[in-house]
Amino acid sequence: MASRKAITRSQAVKYRDASKAGKAAILDLVCAVTGFNRDYARRALRQALVPRVV
Template sequence: MGLTMTERKSVTKAIATRYKRAGKTDKTAILDELCATTGWNRDHARRALREALTPRIVRPRTPRPPKYGPKVIAALVFCWAVLGMPAGKRLAPMLPELVLVLREFGELDIDDQTATLLAGIGRVRWSV
């Protein structure tokens, strides 16, 4: 079984400093060793060794805006408690029916938009 990409990168990073300081004959041996370990061809291995020592700028991602506000969260906690605190996997399929029943009997006082969001929690939505 081959190495994972993370393992290949860590091996390359460990060898890169030694490769940079080595002479021509030693570089050949190091490159042969890396190609045998990772399964890369020589051109890719040479490029990976060169790029392993250059620092990369990592920009933090902008966080996704919250979809559910405090009203939906409070109603979700109430529904969760009513059902006996089940796991999310068991709670999600019950929410649409539970929201209708609780609103019908006046136990859950929320507006239509909050009810729609609450009933839709846990459903997979694919956007194209």
């Protein structure tokens, strides 16, 4: 699970700045590597950039 989070975090900045076609490609990559479905991967990419209150 830690490797999935690391991959998601590394791709999140690219996902935020990408065009629509770029986002689709990044989403496909994250889905293929992590095994997440597209809805969960999209949500995880958005949440990876939100600072968490500790």
